């Protein structure tokens with residue numbers, strides 16, 4: 001037996017629960033879902049069939065992003081590209097532009113690659129198994145399980161952050177994340193009923209988002225409150241247990257906001273790596289403990305009468321490190337040519353470009369505002 005399997009057994013034994021309890025829980029959960037399900041733009045209404053395209057698009061957008069932030073982007077994408085085939089036939093530039101502001105841009109590139117693969121290799125129809133879905137670009141184990149369960153009603157349980165929290169509380173899982181993931185996955189699967197796998201998963205997601213919240217869970221309203229180990233102990237908020245976070249060291253650098261009339265000097269970042277393929281103003285390297293002068297010395301080679309150092313700094317937190325940028329501004333003569341690898345872009349249309357949030361902050365800091 002695997003360690004996780006043994007732990008599942010231990011948990012069940014320790015709480016004296018049987019298969020009947022699991023069945024009872026899944027029935028309670030589905031009955032609660034039928035009354036309290038959230039209305040979400042990508043979710044089929046009761047009695048409707050889920051559209052795999054909408055399920056997939058929402059799952060990719062929701063990775064590391066909130067439901068509230070995703071809503072308008074989802075509407076924009078589906079209005080412009082109503083089917084996966086339409087998205088697959090679009091250009092990567094258009095997708096990146098539309099994605100700008102949602103962050104984690106490798107998702108946008110994978111989104112485009114995935115749509116193109118579905119169009120090219122599957123005649124515009126998503127595969128209906130976890131295995132087939134996982135073979136597509138940007139679809140990992142969680143997303144494959146989510147699409148398989150929600151769009152195709154495959155009997156599988158995708159475990160997102162909300163489900164992790166609910167399950168770790170229901171079973172009082174003492175192991176810390178991320179080590180506890182396989183155990184939580186196995187325990188979550190015990191909440192699947194004989195049918196309606198997608199609804200079971202969405203019910204747990206909704207329960208985590210609306211009732212079993214990180215702080216002050218509303219246990220009195222929870223359909224599973226009779227069988228919740230953490231509630232019995234009264235320490236619900238301490239779950240899931242988490243290993244201490246290792247944050248990267250602060251990196252520092254300089255950004256150069258150079259105008260030529262109503263244009264701004266920009267360049268495109270390399271395809272691979274952080275913010276790959278996105279637009280930026282020229283910057284120095286981003287290094288830990290970099291001195292201001294060393295960063296300032298990496299300004300683009302231009303005839304500039306004087307660099308102005310803007311007061312304050314722009315801060316941004318990436319997943320692995322926080323960043324602090326000093327912003328220098330300058331304006332140059334009308335005929336000035338852009339240095340190699342850079343170009344002049346009209347300031348008025350910048351908001352439509354694939355500009356990551358950190359660059360929006362830098363430009364707004366340098367120009368006083370980002371037009372539009």
Ligand code: SF4
Nearest residue numbers: 212219222225228236
């Ligand atoms: S009883 Fe409370 S802690 Fe337990 S699952 Fe329900 S909301 Fe979460």
